[in-house]
Amino acid sequence: MxxxxxxxxxxxxxxxxxxxxxxxxxxxxxxxxxxxxxxxxxxxxxxxxxxxxxxxxxxxIPAAVQYHGGLALIWHDVIVEWILDTLTHSTRPQRLLSAVQKNATRGDPSSVVKAIDQFCRQKEWAMNVGDEKGCILDLVVSEVNPTFVLELGTYCGYSTVRIARLLPPHAKVITLEFNPDFAAIAHQVIAWAGLEDKVHLIVGASGDWIPKMKEQFGLNSFDLVFLDHWKDRYLPDTKLMEECGLLRQGSILLADNVICPGAPDYLDYVRRSSQYESQYFKSHLEYTKVEDGLEKSIFLG
Known part of the structure; x- marks a missing residue:
């Protein structure tokens, strides 16, 4: 030894x-x-x-949480975001904006969408509607060919750009974001895409702004409403739009994340109500393999 x-x-x-x-x-x-x-x-x-x-x-870990909604959201939207915010002394929206400014062509909306999708798939997950469900959103926008669109939940402007780039001349998107920091980033993303003339960005709470829409913007109703904000606000905001006369016969509601994280009370309402004809589009939670989808509901009046 x-x-x-x-x-x-x-x-x-x-x-x-x-x-x-x-x-x-x-x-x-x-x-x-x-x-x-x-x-x-x-x-x-x-x-x-x-x-x-x-x-x-x-x-x-990303591979392990790909198929579990709760774990995927905790990992990407809580743990990873906190780690990167701490290490970089920046926020996820700021990093997303930097990716747009570095990789997208100014004035080209499609390149902005592509740059954000690449960032979210290759660099860092973000809570956009995403490329897969985004294609469904594109189809609905093209089918409706709306003049007035209301988007509830702007975040960083990804879906706003997807919608606005498909609109006919003189059509408008009114997009509402509660968080002023998100709204500031979204404004720059929309400007980089060259779509400022088609988008009106409002900062505030949906419950405060929905009753003021007609007076503020001189419109009668919305042709398309895209719901992508707090899931517990889907149902009360839908009922508020009905009360305020913002939905006409044939108006379309398109709701994101109805399965993950989910909006069960909203789904139950639009599927059971005689005022709506509803259809579910199965897909996946943005940039994962977790089941999610969009609910398209036609207001029958």
Whole structure:
């Protein structure tokens, strides 16, 4: 046993009695060699640990939560966002805007949509309607060919750009965002897409603004309403729009995230009410494999 240890740290006997080495005219380097070995071991351990953590963060955990809605939202929308906000001293909307300014062509709405989708798939998840459900949104907008669109929940302006770029001349999107920081980013994204003339961005609560829409904008009703704000506001805001006469016969409500995170009371209402003819479009939660979808509801009056 002693002989094995001596092969690593010269000899125990020489460490205990340096004078023995001095008699042979050798430098006493045993303790230095042990210390170097210790530091190398520590370095390798730290490097391996860092690589493992990166693999967990970048690939393993995202893959594991791909099919579970609750875990996906907690991981992407809470944990990762907090980590990146702390490390970069910025916010997710600010990072998204930087990606648009770096990768999208100014005045080209489609390049803005593409830049955001690339950012969300390759860099950092964000709560946009996403590319998959976005195609369904595009189809509905093209089918309705609306003159007046109300969007509840702007976030960073992704869906606003998707809608506005498909509108006929002189059509308008009125988009409502409660968070002023999100609205500030959305304004810049919309401007970068060159769609300022088609979009009116309002900062405030939906419950406060819906009753003022007719007076404020001189309109009778909306042809299309896209609901993508707080899920517990879908039903009360729909009923408020009915009370305020903002829905005409044939107006379309298109609601996002009706399965994940879900809006069960809203779904129950539009599916059971004789005032609506409703259709579900199955899809996935933005940039994941979690089941989600859009509910398209035609107001029958």
């Amino acid at each position: 002693i002989g094995r240890w001596q092969s690593i740290c010269p000899t125990v006997r020489e460490l205990a009695h340096p004078s023995l080495k001095a008699r042979r005219g050798e430098k006493w380097t045993g303790s230095t060699a042990c210390r170097d070995t210790m530091w190398l071991t520590l370095l390798y351990s730290c490097t391996g640990g860092a690589a493992l953590l990166y693999a967990l963060y970048r690939w393993l």
